[in-house]
Amino acid sequence: MLDLFQNEWSRLRTAISSLDRQTTFVLVFAAVAVVLQFILGDRGLFYEHVAASLPADWRELASWGWWFGMQGLLGFVLPAAGLLLFFSNDLEDAGLGLGNWRLATGIAALYLPLVAVGTWVLSDGSAFQQQYPHYSPASQNWTLFLIYEALFLFYWLGWEYLWRGFVLFGSAPTLGLYAIFVQAIPFAALHVSKPWPEALLSIVGGIALGALVWRCRSFWIAVPIHAAQMMLLDFWCTLRVRTGVSGVGLEAFAQLVSHLGR
Template sequence: MKARLRSEWQRLVNAARTVDRQTAFVLAAAALFVILQMQFGSRRLFRSELAPLFPEAWRELLAWGWWFAAQGVFGFVLPVLCLRVLFRRRPHEIGLGAGDVRLALTLALLYLPLVLLGTWVLSDGAAFQAKYPHYQPAALDWRVFFVYEALFLFYWIGWEYLWRGFVLFGTAHTLGYYAIFVQAMPFAILHYNKPLPEALLSILGGVVLGALVWRCRSFWIAVPIHAFQMLALDFWCTLRIRTGVSGVAPGALIELLGAWLGR
C-alpha cells in the first residue's frame, strides 16, 4: 500500500511539474474573482451595510454603482495586478496596449448599425422591457438614466477584461486559439438569467468578441462595443416604456421618436 501511495504521489508531482503556472493561476483566479465580486460587490451587501450612510433617495442607484465598481475592481484592477506583479507581463502582452487601432475602429463602426437594429428588435419583447434598464427608475428620468449608464462603464471595463483580457491573454501562450473558446464558456454561462434570446446570443457573442480582441491584440475594443449594446438596448426599452409604442417596422420607429420628441 505504501509503495502504491508513493507511486501515485510521484505521478502527481511529475504531472504538476508539466502544468504552466500562469495558465493554471489565471483559470483558478478568474473563478475566484467572480465569486468575490458576487459576494462583496452584491447590491444586497450595499443595502444592508452601506446604504444608511447615504441619502435615501440615492441609495438604490448607489447600490448599482457599488456593483459596477466591484466588477471594475475584481475584473480589471486585481487581474491586471496579478499579471503585472506576479508574472511580470508587460501591458501589450496582456491586452492593455492599443493594438491594431485602425482595424478595431473600422470593425466597430461597421458593427454599430447592426447593434442599433438588433437592440431595436429585441426591445419590442416584454421580457426585455421588464429587464432593461436594470435600474427601472432610469427609464423614467433622463438625468438618472445617463448617470446610471456612466456608472455602468466601470462594470464593462471589469467584465470585459476578466474574460477578454485576463483569461484570453493569460492563457494564450499555452492554449493558442482555444483560449478564445475557453473565455467564451464562463461568459455565456453567466448569462443564464437573461432573456433566452440574449442568453443564446451570448455564446456566439463571446466567441466573436474573443476573436476580435485576439486579432486586434487589445481588449479595449470590446468595451465600447459591449457598452454601446447595453446603452442602445436600455435606450430603446426606455423609449418604449415611456411612449408605449410597440412593433419593429419603420413606422413604429417613426411613431416612437415622434412621441418622444413631442413631449
C-alpha cells in the same frame, strides 16, 4: 503502502512543477473572481451591510453601483494588475494595448449602427420600457441616467476583460488559439439562466467575440460591441418614457427629436 504514497507525492510534485505559472494563475483567479462576484457583488449584501450608512434617496442607485463596481474590480482592475505585476507582462501581452485599432474601429463603425437600429426597434415594446434601465429613476432624470450608465460601463469593462482579456491573453502563451474556446466556456455557462435562444447564442457570441479580440490583439473592441446592446437600449427606452413617442419608423424618430428640442 508508504512507498505508494511517497510515489504519489513525488508524481504530484512533478505535475505541479510542470504547470505554467501564469496560465494556472489566470484560470484559478478567473474562477475565484466569478464566485466572489456572486457573493460580494450581491445587492442583497449591500442592502444588509452598507445601505444604512447612505442617504435613503441614493441607496437604490448605490446598490447598482455596488454590483457594477464589484464586477469592474474583480474582472478588470485586479486581473490586469495581477498580470502586469506578477508576470511582468506589458500592456499588449495583457490585452490592454491598442492592438490593430484601425481594424477594431472599422468593425465598430459597421456594427454599432446595426445595434442602434435593433435596440430602437426593441425599445418600442412596453415590456422593454418597463425593464430598462434597470434603475428606473434614471429614465426620469438625465443626471441619474449618466451616473448609472457610467457605473454600468465599469461593469462592462470588468465583464469583458475577465474573459476576453485576462483569460484569453493570459492563457494564450500555453493554449494558443484554443484560448478562444476556453474563454467562451464560462461565458456561456454564465448565460445558462437566460432564455434558451440567448443561452445558445452566447456560445456562438463568446467564440466570435474571442476570435475578434484575438485578431485585433486588444480586448477594448469587446467593450463597445457587447455593452452597446444594453446601453443603447437603456437610452432609447429612456427617451420613449420621457417623450411618450411610440413607433419605429422615421416619423416616430422625427417626433422624438422634436420633443427633445423643446
